[in-house]
Amino acid sequence: DAEITQSPRHKITETGRQVTLACHQTWNHNNMFWYRQDLGHGLRLIHYSYGVHDTNKGEVSDGYSVSRSNTEDLPLTLESAASSQTSVYFCASSDSTFYGYTFGSGTRLTVV
């Protein structure tokens, strides 16, 4: 069965370190998205991609970057982790109709 997987499930890192969160989908979806979810803010869009080599900034992109070298993967990199980036991160994908995004199970990141 097709799926979207995120790794790691949990991560603790130190302030200033570079961190990469992985997202891999086997739906063959062109569109992929990264969201963060925080109490009091809900889900906020970080970056998104409509296909290989395409990336776009979302609402809260500062301090984050993505690259898309193939259809299946959209890794999210925190260039220099900050405590404000402690959050739960969700990856999602959709086909060209954009009907309903499929979400991964999330990565819980703690920056100490």
Added chain:
Amino acid sequence: QKEVEQDPGPLSVPEGAIVSLNCTYSNSAFQYFMWYRQYSRKGPELLMYTYSSGNKEDGRFTAQVDKSSKYISLFIRDSQPSDSATYLCAMRWGADGLTFGKGTHLIIQP
């Protein structure tokens, strides 16, 4: 003012009751409206998808969109304890990512 407003709850109702969940929005360009259900420590899963105004029914769930009032609703009939979760409304107007409400925490009491 946030683009999408949703009461965070918690909303607690007895088993078997009809549940009404609501969102209001400010961007009149929104055309596509969705409801997601999220269980604790899980990713959101799509429940309902509607385009423009009107009603859509799927089993015990009914989604309603009133674009003139910028108001969307999700009704759950014959609520079950397994419906206890956080319900997120979401919407978009073009090809950009979804804009989410903050979610309503729903508790169905057995």
